[in-house]
Amino acid sequence: MKYTGGPMTEAMYYVLLTLMNPGHGYGLMQAITEVSNGRVHMGPGTLYGVLARMQKDELIELADDDGRRKTYVITAEGELALRQEYQRLAAMLEDGALLKEGDSHA
Template identity: 45%
Template sequence: MAREKFHTLTEQMFYILLCLTKEQCGTDIMAAVSALTDGRVNVGPGTLYNLLEQFQSAGMIEETKVEGRRRSYRITAAGRQALDEEYRRLITLAEDYRRILPEEGASL
C-alpha cells in the first residue's frame, strides 16, 4: 500500500513549513532552518525548491511575492494543518518513549 504524500513529514519538510509561518524567500528559509536547528538540519537549494514546488502543488504553501528571480512564500491553512498533525505525531512518539523508558525519558 502506497504511503499518502505528506502523511508524515521529514525534518526538512517540517522545518520549511515551520519557517513559512512568516513570509520568506528561499534563501531566507535555508538560513532560518539552519539557525532554528543550530545547524543540525540544513536544506540545500535543490531540496528546498523541489519541496517548495511540491508544497505549492499540494496547496500547503502559496507564493506571495515575485521580485525578479526571488520568490516569497507562506504557509496556507492546509499546510498549517499538516504541520500541526506532524507536531501531534511527534508528541505521541515522545510520550510512547517516556511510557516505555520512563527513567531514561525523565533524564532528558
Template identity: 55%
Template sequence: MSEAMYYILLALLHPVHGYGVMQRVRELSGGRLVLGPGTLYGILTRMHTEGYIRLESAEGRRKVYAITEAGTQALLEEYRRLKTMVQDGNILEEELK
C-alpha cells in the first residue's frame, strides 16, 4: 500500500468529500503529504474498484466517500506492518549510541 493510499483510508474513517480528503490527509501527515486532485481521484478510483471505499453520496460534482470493511481491514494490516517495521528498526537506536 502506498503512503497516499494509507493516508486516504485514514482520512475516510469518517465519510468526507474529495476536497475534504485532501485537507484531512494534509492535516494527518502534519503537512508532509499534499495530494493534488489528479493523484487523489486516481487513487480514489483505484480503491473503489478494489472495494476499499464506497461512494456514500453524490450531489452534483460533490461526492462523499467512505471506507468499507475491506478498506478497514487493509488499513489495519498496513498499520500493523508499519508498526512492526518501526519496532524492528529500534536496533538502530541501540547500535548507533
C-alpha cells in the first residue's frame, strides 16, 4: 500500500520531519517535542500507530532492529510527501495573510 497524498495529520508531519535524521521510538517522541517547540507531545500509542501506518505507506522504513530498539529512516517517497505537505501548509499561511491586514469588515 502506497501513500496516496492528501493532507497529513499533525502526527504524520512531525514524525516525517524528525525522521530527516534516523531515529527510534523514545528519541522520536523527544525530538517531536523539541522540533515543535513544546507544542506537540506524542505518546507511545500514537507514535507507534503512525510509524506502522507510514511503514505500510512506504514513507519510512526500518533501518536497524537490534532486538531492543528499532531505528526508522524516511524514504525518498516520504521526503517527497513531506516537502509537498510543507508547500501545502505554506500556501495556506499565505492565503491567511489577509488576517494580518486587519479586519476591514468590522
